[in-house]
Amino acid sequence: MGKKVALTGNEAAAHAIRQINPDVIAAFPITPSTPIPQAVAQFIADGEMDTELVTVESEHSAMSACIGAAAAGGRVMTATSANGYALMWEMLYIASGMRLPIVMAVVARALSAPLNIHGDHSDIMGGRDTGWIQIISENSQEAYDNLIQAVKIAENKDVMTPALVAQDGFNTSHTIEIWELEDDNKVKEFIGEYTPLFPLLNTDDPVTHGAWAPPNWYFEHKINQLKGLLDSKEVVEKVGKEFGDTFGRYYGLYEDYKLDDAEYVIVAAGSVCGTTKDVVDNLRENGIKAGLLKIRLFRPFPYRELAEALQSAKAIAVLDRVSPAGAQGGPLFTEIRSALYDTQTRAPVINYTYGLGGRDTQPRHINSVFETLKKIVETGKVEKQFDCLNLRGEWR
Amino acid sequence: MALLNELAKKKEGLVSGHRLCPGCTHSVIMRQVFAVAETDKYDIVVAAATGCFEVSTGLYPYTSWNVPWIHTAFENAASTISGVEAMYRALKKKGKLNKEIRFIAVASDGGTYDIGLQALSGAIERGHQFLYICNDNNAYQNTGNQRSSATPFAGSTTTSPNGKVKFGKEQPRKDIVSIIEGHHLPYTAQASPSNWRDLMNKIKKALDINGPTYINVLEPCTTGWGFPPHMAIEIAQLAVDTCVWPLYEVIKGKVVINYKPKKKLPVTEYLKPQKRFAHLFKKGNEHLIEEFQKQVDAHWEWLLKREECGIEYGV
Incomplete structure (x- = not known):
């Protein structure tokens, strides 16, 4: 059992980073993740960690320096949000393509325009195809636990893929919650030592990193990379179990909340799952079979397991904290619906966009989703496949 | 410096067979x-920026590099080497690495003057130990000779072409050395492969410094500039002898000119053998050559005056 502390999500991430004590961090401040590099700088200034902190001049350089450092041969971490994550875009693909197990804390936030510093998933969802492992946290405890696990997942020899651990901007990052901070040495022991495979700094055996590949090789590189990413699924499960055995909190690919016999199911990711759990509890007390499927691992997308977990549902609502941007629905919706196509169920699946730019999502909004699901089952009709929660007026 | 025949026996860091x-x-x-x-x-x-040099020496499954080499993208050779060097310091501090290593970032003018300027400025300001070499070939040569801010006045490129009503690039070159110098780094220099001893002295000086250093090197480009392959070094020499490309150092803010041509040649000597300037020799374009000469003279005079005044930082 760790020590119970009352700290924010950002502080949870910062403490995880302090305990991981990576060799190099290159970071550039951006709201709402700024408190992470700030805390790290203070830990270093106070001698509580001995990481080389490279205070770069942009997020593009942050990820570039992380890539250089990781290729050089050592443990590397960073943190960012929103526009900073977007500025890294080019380098995110390069980090994964060069198979460097960098771990990044992302405090998810809306992308401009209009400028907005508050929480949503526009950033991480936009980067879902960058080849990174993406783990989404519901609260501070998970932000802390997931970062520690991510190091072990990314560095696994079969994986060698960078990983990001997201938490929701402000909802989690700036909210004080009670969570368990584990013992420093126990965390160090859990993550173990990292031995890089082809360190650039081994001048006795010079290696060329980042060669370019023409049409006769590029394809093979990308498919090998995909294998590493897909193989991480098993490692996520394994590390989640090991983490549970060590610290008492077990993690799988997803979390099922009162899902076994659930007829009305919400699929969601991030802090809204906390609210949804409360609503599910209330509905259950009233005999309504509500349930939640909480996404934890979004990339690689564990589509078989998720589809399997949804088989009892009579109607499903998928909540996306990002605009569908012209697709049939949000990214989570389209993936869930696609995953279900190969299974027996033909339960209707509807999609909501919620919480953009920090818009509040309260129990009454989640309640309205369950009411709609109930109505769909009762009438057999889907009036709106897509809708918005807590938006002024009708969306269309 | 060792004798030439001794230097020739040294192990090559970059081997033949490149493209x-x-x-x-x-x-x-x-x-x-x-x-x-x-x-x-x-x-x-x-660390190399994307460009001719990178694509020609780092083509999977081959490599021309006998030393550890990393390429990530176009605009970030400086930030990539920052990360490498930070890891070096981290591992040394922890006793996991005991070697002495010098870090070199190589880019051309596109990756330096333009898209890579921010990353370079940041890396110098942070004080990483690295020598940044800009092989300045006056345009984005890897993508087929598009203008850069290093393209000289009136130079014809594929995005600043000479045409019926335009004469090539309308602006003068960016003075990158002055921009770099503004970071007050320990050592900045400009060199040319024609004056190899001077270039090598500068490289040695830079590599002896534990901090950021910068050398701007003229890199004549046979295809982009339009001259026969055997003339590259000659063109570089003409750039030096016309003072188009002065050889100088800035050490703690003090300018030292390393070579003053006994007879400063007119810029036409440099312009004439290159197709990118061919249009300047057409009737009616004399004023463009005059303007070119004026710009070169102004810069040269300014450098001479700076050297003469001999002001240095922190003295």
Whole structure:
């Protein structure tokens, strides 16, 4: 059992980073993740960690320096949000393509325009195809636990893929919650030592990193990379179990909340799952079979397991904290619906966009989703496949 | 410096078999770097920006590099080497690495003057130990000779072409050395592969400094500039002798000119052998050559005056 502390999500991430004590961090401040590099700088200034902190001049350089450092041969971490994550875009693909197990804390936030510093998933969802492992946290405890696990997942020899651990901007990052901070040495022991495979700094055996590949090789590189990413699924499960055995909190690919016999199911990711759990509890007390499927691992997308977990549902609502941007629905919706196509169920699946730019999502909004699901089952009709929660007026 | 025949026996950091154009000076410059680097005292690790030099030497499954080499993208050779160097310091501090290593970032003018300027400025300001070599070939040569802010006035490129109503690039070159110098780094210099001893002296000086250093090297481009492959070094020499490309150092803010031509040649000597300037010799374009000469003279005079005044930082 760790020590119970009352700290924010950002502080949870910062403490995880302090305990991981990576060799190099290159970071550039951006709201709402700024408190992470700030805390790290203070830990270093106070001698509580001995990481080389490279205070770069942009997020593009942050990820570039992380890539250089990781290729050089050592443990590397960073943190960012929103526009900073977007500025890294080019380098995110390069980090994964060069198979460097960098771990990044992302405090998810809306992308401009209009400028907005508050929480949503526009950033991480936009980067879902960058080849990174993406783990989404519901609260501070998970932000802390997931970062520690991510190091072990990314560095696994079969994986060698960078990983990001997201938490929701402000909802989690700036909210004080009670969570368990584990013992420093126990965390160090859990993550173990990292031995890089082809360190650039081994001048006795010079290696060329980042060669370019023409049409006769590029394809093979990308498919090998995909294998590493897909193989991480098993490692996520394994590390989640090991983490549970060590610290008492077990993690799988997803979390099922009162899902076994659930007829009305919400699929969601991030802090809204906390609210949804409360609503599910209330509905259950009233005999309504509500349930939640909480996404934890979004990339690689564990589509078989998720589809399997949804088989009892009579109607499903998928909540996306990002605009569908012209697709049939949000990214989570389209993936869930696609995953279900190969299974027996033909339960209707509807999609909501919620919480953009920090818009509040309260129990009454989640309640309205369950009411709609109930109505769909009762009438057999889907009036709106897509809708918005807590938006002024009708969306269309 | 060792004798030439001794230098020629040194192990090459960049080996033959690369795919650079015949007459390209990228490899010539890099050979001079490795010839002078004191590799008995330290090892070399190189970061390269995307560009001709990178694509010609790092094509999977081959490599032309006998030293550790990393390429990530176009605009970030400086930030990539920052990360490498930070890891070096981290591992040394922890006793996991005991080697002496010198870090070199190589880019051309596109990756330096333009898209890579921010990353370079940041890396210098942070004080990483690295030598940044800009092989300046006056345009984005890897993508087919598009203008850069290093393209000289009136130079015809594919995005600043000479045409019926336009005469090539309308603006003068960016003075990158002055921009770099503004960071008050320990050592900045400009060199040319034609004056190889001077270039090598500068490389050696830079590699002896534990901090950021910058050398701007003229890199004549046979295809982009339009001259026969055998003329590259001659063109570089003409750039030096016309004072189009002054050889100088800025040490703690003090300008030292390393070469003053006994007879400063008119710029036409430099312009004439290059197709990119051919239109300047058409009737009616005399004023463009005059303007070119004026710009070169102004810069040269300014450098001479700076040297004469001899002001230095912190003295």
